[in-house]
Amino acid sequence: MLGLLKYGTTIVLILLNALVLITGIEEEGILTNHFLVQLHEGTNEKAQQLAKEHGFESARKLSFGEGLFHFYPRDSPKNRRKRSLKHRQRLEEDRRVKNVFQQEGFGRQKRGYRDLSDFDINMNDPLFTKQWYLINTGQADGTPGLDLNVAEAWKLGYTGKGVTIAIMDDGIDYLHPDLAANYNAEASYDFSSNDPYPYPRYTDDWFNSHGTRCAGEVSAAANDNICGVGVAYNSKVAGIRMLDQPFMTDIIEASSISHMPQVIDIYSASWGPTDDGKTVDGPRELTLQAMADGVNKGRGGKGSIYVWASGDGGSYDDCNCDGYASSMWTISINSAINDGRTALYDESCSSTLASTFSNGRKRNPEAGVATTDLYGNCTLRHSGTSAAAPEAAGVFALALEANPNLTWRDMQHLTVLTSKRNKLHDEVHQWRRNGVGLEFNHLFGYGVLDAGGMVKMAKEWKTVPERFHCVAGSVQETHQIQSGDKLVLAITTDACQGKENFVRYLEHVQAVITVNSSRRGDLNINMTSPMGTKSILLSRRPRDDDAKVGFDKWPFMTTHTWGEDPRGTWVLEVGFQGEVQQKGVLKEWTLMLHGTQSAPYIDQVVRDYQSKLAMSKKEELEEELDEAVERSLKSLLSKN
Numbered sequence: 001m002l003g004l005l006k007y008g009t010t011i012v013l014i015l016l017n018a019l020v021l022i023t024g025i026e027e028e029g030i031l032t033n034h035f036l037v038q039l040h041e042g043t044n045e046k047a048q049q050l051a052k053e054h055g056f057e058s059a060r061k062l063s064f065g066e067g068l069f070h071f072y073p074r075d076s077p078k079n080r081r082k083r084s085l086k087h088r089q090r091l092e093e094d095r096r097v098k099n100v101f102q103q104e105g106f107g108r109q110k111r112g113y114r115d116l117s118d119f120d121i122n123m124n125d126p127l128f129t130k131q132w133y134l135i136n137t138g139q140a141d142g143t144p145g146l147d148l149n150v151a152e153a154w155k156l157g158y159t160g161k162g163v164t165i166a167i168m169d170d171g172i173d174y175l176h177p178d179l180a181a182n183y184n185a186e187a188s189y190d191f192s193s194n195d196p197y198p199y200p201r202y203t204d205d206w207f208n209s210h211g212t213r214c215a216g217e218v219s220a221a222a223n224d225n226i227c228g229v230g231v232a233y234n235s236k237v238a239g240i241r242m243l244d245q246p247f248m249t250d251i252i253e254a255s256s257i258s259h260m261p262q263v264i265d266i267y268s269a270s271w272g273p274t275d276d277g278k279t280v281d282g283p284r285e286l287t288l289q290a291m292a293d294g295v296n297k298g299r300g301g302k303g304s305i306y307v308w309a310s311g312d313g314g315s316y317d318d319c320n321c322d323g324y325a326s327s328m329w330t331i332s333i334n335s336a337i338n339d340g341r342t343a344l345y346d347e348s349c350s351s352t353l354a355s356t357f358s359n360g361r362k363r364n365p366e367a368g369v370a371t372t373d374l375y376g377n378c379t380l381r382h383s384g385t386s387a388a389a390p391e392a393a394g395v396f397a398l399a400l401e402a403n404p405n406l407t408w409r410d411m412q413h414l415t416v417l418t419s420k421r422n423k424l425h426d427e428v429h430q431w432r433r434n435g436v437g438l439e440f441n442h443l444f445g446y447g448v449l450d451a452g453g454m455v456k457m458a459k460e461w462k463t464v465p466e467r468f469h470c471v472a473g474s475v476q477e478t479h480q481i482q483s484g485d486k487l488v489l490a491i492t493t494d495a496c497q498g499k500e501n502f503v504r505y506l507e508h509v510q511a512v513i514t515v516n517s518s519r520r521g522d523l524n525i526n527m528t529s530p531m532g533t534k535s536i537l538l539s540r541r542p543r544d545d546d547a548k549v550g551f552d553k554w555p556f557m558t559t560h561t562w563g564e565d566p567r568g569t570w571v572l573e574v575g576f577q578g579e580v581q582q583k584g585v586l587k588e589w590t591l592m593l594h595g596t597q598s599a600p601y602i603d604q605v606v607r608d609y610q611s612k613l614a615m616s617k618k619e620e621l622e623e624e625l626d627e628a629v630e631r632s633l634k635s636l637l638s639k640n
């Protein structure tokens with residue numbers, strides 16, 4: 001009897017989750033005229049017949065138990081509740097019926113439908129209600145609930161206090177009344193004109209408004225009656241002016257990226273190589289060194305957090321050809337528009353970690369990103385993946401306030417685990433799950449950042465174990481490729497098992513590739529992990545007609561295999577797309593694995609977040625975790 005009761009309760013829950021049957025019922029304990037009916041022997045027809053005899057509309061067979069049916073009413077569920085008692089008695093008396101469970105009705109909010117007043121966050125800032133990326137109630141024809149979930153983080157008390165974010169851009173209007181109070185002058189600098197005042201240079205068309213707009217998204221003050229509210233509205237913002245000179249240099253980039261790494265926590269960059277769909281470029285020597293130093297020595301050794309816009313080149317470009325966005329040391333952020341679709345300028349690539357929001361697709365003047373603008377103004381029209389990166393920087397500031405101990409890798413792990421698919425919708429690339437059940441998309445990465453989820457997990461977070469690097473294998477012979485005949489290569493690896501640098505749980509994977517071809521833009525490269533996760537390392541770039549340089553030891557990066565066991569066979573596929581016949585030569589493929597030896601989440605609250613993991617893989621994962629615990633215990637014991 002107890003068993004049956006328990007069973008019944010479970011079913012009730014499943015039923016109510018699966019079917020949106022009840023509307024308009026707020027109180028607990030109301031009985032509906034939906035019934036869970038168990039028959040002694042029940043075909044679908046018999047059940048439907050019986051349901052009609054008893055005055056129901058019909059019955060539906062339920063897949064999760066023997067002889068179980070949902071008897072549903074003819075009438076709107078709101079009305080005629082009085083009749084339900086009679087229904088029940090009559091059903092119970094019917095000899096064909098074994099059990100009857102009348103369904104209780106309880107409140108379930110339709111996910112995504114919200115009202116600003118639900119948040120009891122009362123900001124007097126005039127643009128606050130237009131900032132749909134903070135709290136999306138469906139403004140500007142957007143999809144309600146599709147937002148950064150900052151309200152939850154704010155309610156928990158996290159607003160960015162004590163965290164400094166640098167905007168590396170064309171300057172900041174630090175006199176802006178919505179920014180002045182949060183401006184960190186000591187941490188600011190102007191590398192475009194070598195002075196401590198990163199004020200934007202005036203032009204008639206307000207061309208240099210980019211940095212000011214980005215700064216407002218992160219750190220605009222709250223409740224001051226001016227413009228809107230920053231994601232981390234109590235954080236400090238520093239201006240690093242470095243985009244406003246005729247040419248970029250390695251020195252300016254390196255200086256910017258390494259400016260005051262013990263004071264600045266997060267660096268936000270919304271720039272990179274030209275998004276013309278034919279450039280392949282990345283950080284030069286000094287900048288690479290500066291980034292490496294930043295992640296190793298910044299923030300007292302916990303590592304500077306570099307947030308990067310994945311690019312505005314649209315479907316013509318591939319952000320894996322942008323060495324800043326595809327770097328393991330940057331968190332590369334793509335953008336979704338206010339109804340969850342991709343923006344026209346979004347670039348896709350396997351190195352993108354997560355997404356935030358930019359403008360709406362419709363030419364709705366209120367669908368842009370509302371923020372501060374030059375000369376004390378406000379704007380509703382900020383857009384592009386430029387707008388997306390600072391939102392992420394703001395969310396990371398909230399996480400750092402929740403736990404200042406987070407390392408640059410902890411931040412990436414948190415991003416992977418707490419970002420959500422939500423209502424993001426990519427017409428080209430499907431959402432898939434990787435070998436450990438993490439859901440990802442080629443364009444959106446692991447989904448949209450969830451500030452509430454992130455601060456909660458950050459609070460309990462234990463720093464991930466030491467990181468190791470393993471060269472899993474390398475193909476050095478030359479291989480011909482031509483249209484219609486793709487090249488397939490394999491590397492079988494033990495991931496350095498038995499050596500000090502064994503990588504058992506993946507973080508980033510790099511495929512260092514040297515290849516030339518008669519047309520670089522027609523090349524495409526895929527790589528599949530031993531657990532079966534395919535990463536598109538390079539997609540076609542129709543405007544790239546390079547026939548000389550190709551890729552020279554280019555590190556293509558994927559984040560899709562995060563958490564996977566890298567041991568086994570990796571497969572690389574290189575081919576051409578496009579009408580014209582092309583040929584090329586692949587000269588090198590070196591597979592580099594980065595990750596941990598011990599399971600990163602053993603001590604983590606992640607177990608509570610396993611809904612994010614595929615149910616089918618959950619047990620395997622548990623097993624793996626347990627095995628890892630056992631292994632580390634054994635090795636500890638053997639050392640004694």
Ligand SMILES: *[C@@H]1O[C@H](CO)[C@@H](O)[C@H](O)[C@H]1NC(C)=O
Nearest residue numbers: 177206373374375376377378
């Ligand atoms: C905002 O911009 C307009 C020009 O579009 C300018 O006339 C006005 O003075 C600016 N507002 C402030 C507060 O400076």
Ligand SMILES: *[C@@H]1O[C@H](CO)[C@@H](O)[C@H](O)[C@H]1NC(C)=O
Nearest residue numbers: 402403404405458459460461
């Ligand atoms: C951060 O680290 C310090 C020293 O290791 C520790 O005392 C503190 O509890 C940690 N804080 C959090 C939030 O984990």
Ligand SMILES: *[C@@H]1O[C@H](CO)[C@@H](O)[C@H](O)[C@H]1NC(C)=O
Nearest residue numbers: 516517518547548549584585
């Ligand atoms: C690619 O490299 C091979 C071998 O080095 C060379 O023979 C060939 O001409 C090159 N092809 C192109 C398109 O540069």
Ligand SMILES: *[C@@H]1O[C@H](CO)[C@@H](O)[C@H](O)[C@H]1NC(C)=O
Nearest residue numbers: 486524525526536573574575
């Ligand atoms: C790579 O994957 C994409 C998407 O599934 C596919 O269209 C393309 O043909 C693949 N390319 C190769 C070389 O296998």
Ligand SMILES: [Ca+2]
Nearest residue numbers: 190197198199
């Ligand atoms: Ca200046």
Ligand SMILES: [Ca+2]
Nearest residue numbers: 125221226228
């Ligand atoms: Ca404000």
Ligand SMILES: [Ca+2]
Nearest residue numbers: 275311313317
């Ligand atoms: Ca690009």
